[in-house]
Amino acid sequence: MKRAWLAAVAPYLWLAVFFAFPFLLVAKLSLSHTVLAIPPYAPQLDLSQGHAGVRAFIHQLTFETYARLTSDRLYIASYLSSLRFAAIATGILLIVGYPIAYGMSRFGPATRQGLLMAVILPFWTSFLIRIYAWIAILKPAGLLNQALGVLHIAPLSLLNTDAAVIIGLVYAYLPFMVLPLYAVLEKQDESLIEAARDLGCTPTQAFWRVSFPLSLPGVAAGALLCFIPMVGEFVIPDLLGGSNTLMLGRTIWTEFFADRDWPAASAVAIVLLATLIVPIALFQRQQAKVLS
Amino acid sequence: MTTGSPAPLVRFEGVARRFGDTAAVDGVTLDIAEGEFFALLGPSGCGKTTLMRMLAGFEAPDEGRILLAGKDIGGLPPHRRPVHMMFQSYALFPHLSVARNIAFGLRQQRMGKAETQARVEEMLALVRMEGLGERKPDQLSGGQRQRVALARAIAPKPAILLLDEPMAALDRKLREETQLELMALQRRLGMTFMIVTHDQDEAMVVADRMAVMRSGRIEQVGAPRQVYDHPASRYVAQFIGETNLFPEDQGWRSVRPEAMRISTDPADHARAGVVAEIAYFGDRTRYVVQTDGQKVVVSRANVGPPLPLALGDPVWTSHAADAGQLVTA
Numbered sequence: 001m002k003r004a005w006l007a008a009v010a011p012y013l014w015l016a017v018f019f020a021f022p023f024l025l026v027a028k029l030s031l032s033h034t035v036l037a038i039p040p041y042a043p044q045l046d047l048s049q050g051h052a053g054v055r056a057f058i059h060q061l062t063f064e065t066y067a068r069l070t071s072d073r074l075y076i077a078s079y080l081s082s083l084r085f086a087a088i089a090t091g092i093l094l095i096v097g098y099p100i101a102y103g104m105s106r107f108g109p110a111t112r113q114g115l116l117m118a119v120i121l122p123f124w125t126s127f128l129i130r131i132y133a134w135i136a137i138l139k140p141a142g143l144l145n146q147a148l149g150v151l152h153i154a155p156l157s158l159l160n161t162d163a164a165v166i167i168g169l170v171y172a173y174l175p176f177m178v179l180p181l182y183a184v185l186e187k188q189d190e191s192l193i194e195a196a197r198d199l200g201c202t203p204t205q206a207f208w209r210v211s212f213p214l215s216l217p218g219v220a221a222g223a224l225l226c227f228i229p230m231v232g233e234f235v236i237p238d239l240l241g242g243s244n245t246l247m248l249g250r251t252i253w254t255e256f257f258a259d260r261d262w263p264a265a266s267a268v269a270i271v272l273l274a275t276l277i278v279p280i281a282l283f284q285r286q287q288a289k290v291l292s
Numbered sequence: 293m294t295t296g297s298p299a300p301l302v303r304f305e306g307v308a309r310r311f312g313d314t315a316a317v318d319g320v321t322l323d324i325a326e327g328e329f330f331a332l333l334g335p336s337g338c339g340k341t342t343l344m345r346m347l348a349g350f351e352a353p354d355e356g357r358i359l360l361a362g363k364d365i366g367g368l369p370p371h372r373r374p375v376h377m378m379f380q381s382y383a384l385f386p387h388l389s390v391a392r393n394i395a396f397g398l399r400q401q402r403m404g405k406a407e408t409q410a411r412v413e414e415m416l417a418l419v420r421m422e423g424l425g426e427r428k429p430d431q432l433s434g435g436q437r438q439r440v441a442l443a444r445a446i447a448p449k450p451a452i453l454l455l456d457e458p459m460a461a462l463d464r465k466l467r468e469e470t471q472l473e474l475m476a477l478q479r480r481l482g483m484t485f486m487i488v489t490h491d492q493d494e495a496m497v498v499a500d501r502m503a504v505m506r507s508g509r510i511e512q513v514g515a516p517r518q519v520y521d522h523p524a525s526r527y528v529a530q531f532i533g534e535t536n537l538f539p540e541d542q543g544w545r546s547v548r549p550e551a552m553r554i555s556t557d558p559a560d561h562a563r564a565g566v567v568a569e570i571a572y573f574g575d576r577t578r579y580v581v582q583t584d585g586q587k588v589v590v591s592r593a594n595v596g597p598p599l600p601l602a603l604g605d606p607v608w609t610s611h612a613a614d615a616g617q618l619v620t621a
Contacts, residue, residue, distance in 0.1 A: 189381065189383065191379050191381050191383040192383050192385060194350060194370070194377075194379070194383065195377075195379055195383035195384075195385070196385075196396070197349075197350075197369075197370040197371050198348060198370050198371075198375075198376055198377045198445075199371075199376065199396050199397035199400055199444070199445075199448065200371045200397055200400030200401060200448070201371055201400055202369075202371055205371075205400070209396075210385060213387045214385075214386065214387055
């Protein structure tokens with residue numbers, strides 16, 4: 001009886017300690033202001049003063065940082081740029097990932113297992129190392145340009161451009177697109193395709209009239225699963241992007257570590273979370289629908 | 293071709309299909325006439341489904357030809373054959389409403405909007421589903437789904453409708469009703485139906501003619517009554533209904549249980565035995581009598597005074613000298 005109670009409460013305890021509490025800390029930080037001190041923000045919560053201390057603390061909290069976010073064009077540009085990067089990469093991921101997932105689902109069970117393994121295998125190597133590897137590929141004298149040189153094609157300067165960021169995002173998030181698509185396509189009843197063929201569809205028509213509409217839950221799951229983390233992505237734009245590649249992850253990093261503006265960094269993070277709540281909620285609803 | 297009899301709608305000519313080393317269909321020659329309700333009957337793995345799938349175009353024969361209205365359709369992909377199939381799983385499109393499922397084949401034929409709608413309404417009425425056109429397949433009962441699958445396959449007016457175990461998923465009472473409805477529907481439409489089933493009762497009830505298959509070959513083709521009364525082989529005699537096989541010089545005499553007599557008095561040529569089983573079915577009683585060397589099954593209509601028999605009672609079983617059918621192998 002006691003154990004059942006613990007099992008029910010444990011996840012909430014976990015969420016409270018590792019999510020709710022840090023989130024409240026960040027929220028509190030976003031309402032403070034910067035000072036030249038350690039830590040570089042005020043007010044500090046002084047519990048030794050009792051109620052009076054708490055009241056004084058709350059009194060000093062301010063929405064000033066949020067006001068700054070809306071007035072500073074850099075933040076707005078950074079938001080829009082992040083959403084644009086994530087949207088473009090999601091579109092490319094769909095175009096690249098769908099044929100891969102569809103192809104995988106057409107093979108026999110044994111081959112399918114092997115292909116699935118191949119999709120998951122990159123996870124066994126450090127994410128950071130894999131992104132560094134792209135620097136070696138994309139740099140001016142890198143593997144890509146050497147290969148182009150052999151083919152007598154003019155070299156491309158991709159590294160430190162927005163294009164490199166898109167390449168990195170598509171590369172890193174491909175499994176997150178392929179796996180949900182594959183899960184939906186692999187379950188698809190073969191007799192539905194046969195029924196479509198029987199009723200006069202060419203293979204292409206059968207795909208567009210039956211397979212594709214039935215895979216839309218997988219399309220939605222894959223798109224959201226990639227889009228949501230890509231908006232806040234830091235490592236890929238930092239390593240592959242140029243100095244003027246604007247993405248929120250980088251903005252937050254700069255505020256924290258270069259400008260020592262912790263309140264601004266926290267406020268950006270809170271706004272990012274607020275923007276992403278809509279797609280996250282959509283994703284949850286989608287998952288609930290797929291499960292039912 | 294014999295004069296007078298019309299050309300068959302479907303002709304299988306020496307058709308064979310192998311999967312690896314095993315021949316699923318092994319040299320089948322068969323004619324199906326226009327307007328006929330034809331049944332392919334056999335146990336699972338006998339090749340009946342493969343034969344049907346070859347007619348639909350989902351499998352290609354390794355040998356032989358398949359003719360539809362005199363034309364070889366071997367090279368035609370499924371979507372170019374005027375043959376529609378009702379799938380065992382029904383294979384209704386879960387993302388489309390009932391009406392759009394039924395309209396699916398019509399849209400592929402590029403039928404106009406008004407005409408399509410009229411045809412869908414007609415089909416819904418035909419399968420008694422009026423007013424349910426906007427439902428999704430998952431909002432229907434098993435029986436309703438079965439009727440939508442039927443309507444969807446009939447709507448584009450195929451030259452022949454293939455039914456793959458259409459009633460396997462229905463419970464017994466619904467199955468019996470559906471069999472009768474299917475027969476009435478086939479007669480009303482005048483459409484050629486070919487049903488694949490492992491259920492011999494089903495085949496006997498619905499079919500004008502049936503083919504009994506075994507290991508990729510056809511054992512016998514004929515009207516249900518003819519196959520039941522005059523089985524061509526010991527296999528057919530045992531597969532269709534129940535029978536007693538009495539060894540004779542050139543084979544066995546197959547005598548149906550209802551042609552057997554049971555008596556408490558010894559008669560000429562009667563076999564003595566004891567009652568081993570009694571099963572009461574209301575309209576008839578089925579006795580199993582253990583005689584010397586074999587069990588004899590007797591079915592007795594429950595008309596007139598009942599036989600005062602109990603388990604273990606000594607009885608005599610017999611049949612008319614010309615009863616049943618002589619079968620070999």
